[in-house]
Amino acid sequence: MTPAKSRFAPGTLGHAVDQGAADLAAAGIDTARLDARLLTAHVLGRDASFVLTHPETELTTAQQDAAQNLIARRAAHEPVSRILGEREFWSLTFRVTAATLTPRPETETLVEDALARIRAMDREGEVLRILDLGTGTGCLLLAVLSELPRAEGLGIDISPDAVAVAADNAQRLSLGARARFQVGDWTAGLSGPFDVxxxxxxxxxEADRGTLPPEVLGFDPHGALFAGSEGLDAYAAIAPQAAKILAPGGIVILELGQGQEAAVAEIFRRAGLIPDGTRADLAGIPRSFAAIAGGG
Ligand SMILES: C[S@@+](CC[C@H](N)C(=O)[O-])C[C@H]1O[C@@H](n2cnc3c(N)ncnc32)[C@H](O)[C@@H]1O
Structure with missing residues (x-):
């Protein structure tokens, strides 16, 4: 640890944040000061804004040690969300663990897409049956259910530990009565029909493994990341299964990796579904892909 320049006295919150920010910057963390604020404030059970308004707060030795411990974990590239054990998605708080992908902001594009489509069909007041494949924390299903008071959902994941986290998140968000979670290999054993x-x-x-930042490669579960030589294996598995269990006129909405829209549309077309466009994320990248089952 290189001693940081700080205008605050040693032992204060302001000093701990200055020291933490210096350590994180030295470790190559781009968001060093923000992360130091979040982590140090967390030790006090406060949010980051407390650091700005109360920098003179004296820390106990135990609090200083705890803050240094969290800063050391972040310096080793553990994401802040994993250190805190939670992440915000769709303005809801989700518990995250080593078994779950940390929800990403761009995944909110799927929630927007699903809600816009359901509302355009004037179906938001219906008892819709929603299936979430590869549910992880349950963030997609639970965000959509939070907006549709009569809808019911089932979340599937191949990881039993992820399923347990998703079920816990449903309870914490008071959505447990309308959301079920179970272990499964995509739709195996499910008969449907599902509306969404x-x-x-x-x-x-697989070939892009080496391009991933240490925060992702070292901390997200690899079963949540990789899908064969071109990244298309999961879409190829899901498409024919989705075609079998969608209700007539039902929709399937999937997240896309950058540049995958044409290949994914072709996979779903071949499975007998009708591609129905993409929705871009805030960076302008087509992120959400929809296909419709005929007969609606
Ligand atoms: C990219 S993560 C998505 C997690 C969450 N839905 C989200 O958007 O943050 C993909 C998820 O698919 C799950 N998964 C991978 N293969 C699966 C399979 N064959 N059947 C069910 N789930 C699977 C992984 O365990 C992981 O939780």
Missing amino acids: ILSNPPYIA
């Missing part, structure tokens, strides 16, 4: 299928499947090509 959501999925953010693994879609990273």
